[in-house]
Amino acid sequence: MKEYKYEELLDRALKRLPGTKTSESRFIIPDERVFIEGKTTIFDNFDVICNYINRETEHVMKFLLNELGTAGKIERNRAIFQGRFPKEEVERQIQKYVDEYVLCMECKKPDTHIMKMDRVWVLKCDACGAIRPIMKRKG
Ligand SMILES: [Zn+2]
Structure with a gap:
């Protein structure tokens, strides 16, 4: 059985922590x-x-x-x-x-798409399902 040094164990422990660095930051x-x-x-x-x-x-x-x-x-x-x-x-x-x-206003995730709902352009979030109206600019 291999023996791990303290640093290695610490390193392994840190790697197992979910998203220690980037997951909370904004898009x-x-x-x-x-x-x-x-x-x-x-x-x-x-x-x-x-x-x-x-x-x-x-x-x-x-x-x-x-x-x-x-x-x-x-x-x-x-x-x-x-x-x-x-x-x-x-x-x-x-x-x-x-x-x-x-960006979704609710969960701040970028997993959204633009769609039309009752003649209004909305941004629908695929992550949390939130919907908000947007201004769809015309050319
Ligand atoms: Zn969302």
Whole structure:
């Protein structure tokens, strides 16, 4: 029979504890890669972020253009905005989008989807079943 050192036992005990580090923290969005090129702002990993938050690129793009008050386009996996916007500004808008269209107000989980109920767009949580109305922006 193998003998364990105290550190090893401690290590094993800690590993068995459920989610000691991250489970309680809020939904973490991957780091946005944003840079300025001439007079435009490139959101380089736009598709990665949309995939991660499980929303259509078109919907996220419309939100960003509206909030940033500019024009832009989706090109392959990137979003390109007219004008120069610092990374922090884009991050702030993505966070706003997530708060409004992704996170459940009740349990704070991102396991939600947008659906229509009696002519009203709602955000339904797949984790706890909570429903809240949202503003579905039109193009
Ligand atoms: Zn919920």
